[in-house]
Amino acid sequence: FLENANVLFLHLRKVPLFDITIPSKLVSYFIYSKPILCGVGGESADIVLESNSGICFEPENVYDLKQKIFILKNLSDSERIEMGKSGRSVYDRLFSFEIGTKKIINEVQKLAN
Secondary structure: OHHHOOOEEEEOOOOHHHHOOOOHHHHHHHHOOOOEEEEOOHHHHHHHHHHOOEEEOOOOOHHHHHHHHHHHHOOOHHHHHHHHHHHHHHHHHHHOHHHHHHHHHHHHHHHHO
8 A cells, every 4th residue: 555655644733742752653664665644743744855755744734735735736746756755765874673683783782791
């Protein structure tokens, strides 16, 4: 289902806790190399915006969501493809299984020393 989508949608309520967490769904979405329409604030929005892997809207703001849908709709296919590739790059650099495993090994080695 996700592989066939043109854009992946992520929305969480406007709650301060969500500003300091990265939803696992966002990390999963990066794997699919699709642009993300992100309605989450804080760190998640920062990652999406800084990596140019999607477009963010203010959580719980239907008018902002509508504007951002039109922006995405008006992007060229190549611009959306590039957004998707950027998201995949974020996954490969920060969240992949290999990266996670290396981080755990490094922490265990620190504790062992």
